[in-house]
Amino acid sequence: MISKKSFCALQFVTTDDFGANLKKVKSLFSKAPSGSVCVAPEVCLTGFAYDRFEEAARFSAEALSELLPLSEDKILVFTMIEKKKKKFYNVAKVLYKRKIVYEQPKVKLFKFGGETDYFAAGSMNDIELFEIDGLKFGLLICFELRFLEIWQKMKGADIILVPAMWGALRKRHFEQFTQTLALMNQAFVIAANSANSDMAKSSAIIDPFGVPYMDDRRVFLKKECDLADIKKMRRYMDIGL
Numbered sequence: 001m002i003s004k005k006s007f008c009a010l011q012f013v014t015t016d017d018f019g020a021n022l023k024k025v026k027s028l029f030s031k032a033p034s035g036s037v038c039v040a041p042e043v044c045l046t047g048f049a050y051d052r053f054e055e056a057a058r059f060s061a062e063a064l065s066e067l068l069p070l071s072e073d074k075i076l077v078f079t080m081i082e083k084k085k086k087k088f089y090n091v092a093k094v095l096y097k098r099k100i101v102y103e104q105p106k107v108k109l110f111k112f113g114g115e116t117d118y119f120a121a122g123s124m125n126d127i128e129l130f131e132i133d134g135l136k137f138g139l140l141i142c143f144e145l146r147f148l149e150i151w152q153k154m155k156g157a158d159i160i161l162v163p164a165m166w167g168a169l170r171k172r173h174f175e176q177f178t179q180t181l182a183l184m185n186q187a188f189v190i191a192a193n194s195a196n197s198d199m200a201k202s203s204a205i206i207d208p209f210g211v212p213y214m215d216d217r218r219v220f221l222k223k224e225c226d227l228a229d230i231k232k233m234r235r236y237m238d239i240g241l
Contacts, residue, residue: 006036071095171200208233
């Protein structure tokens with residue numbers, strides 16, 4: 001296993017122009033170095049687009065074919081609106097080597113944002129750790145940060161991915177949850193949140209000691225991390241991971 005790896009968190013404004021969003025995502029994904037792990041905000045291609053759901057699902061499916069080639073030598077992570085059997089889901093996609101290597105629908109929907117009126121929820125059974133190149137990954141989507149049963153499913157992960165569209169009114173909560181997630185799991189966390197005016201930003205790359213690298217002014221956050229820090233923290237504070 002390599003000892004160092006670059007992690008990237010994208011933090012940009014999602015607009016009503018789906019094409020412009022895709023162009024932005026492609027440009028930022030292209031900046032991620034070879035071998036890196038790069039996470040984009042929740043539904044970054046379209047936003048929630050409740051009044052254009054059918055269009056958003058079609059566009060996202062088409063956009064996927066343009067994003068897959070960018071994953072030749074890096075891991076790309078984002079969520080998109082997807083239609084399955086006449087129902088709409090918010091599905092996280094993990095791309096690597098031009099393939100979808102893992103996908104996970106959002107299980108805990110944010111009813112105060114209207115999500116329960118438009119999306120179907122995934123099953124808790126859909127959430128599991130997955131492995132890429134010898135590293136164990138976990139993934140949770142935005143509001144799912146608040147649920148203990150999902151945190152329990154992250155146990156044993158080396159890297160936890162958090163695509164989000166988390167509101168500005170609860171900015172402190174987002175920072176506390178993501179930093180505590182890293183501490184509790186003694187793992188790296190890559191949290192990518194939207195930069196829209198009503199969103200919290202607070203995207204971060206957080207190490208197993210709970211130390212965040214964040215900058216609300218940046219659209220593209222990148223940090224080279226030492227994977228040995230995972231074992232260092234777990235030896236230092238042995239809690240059975």
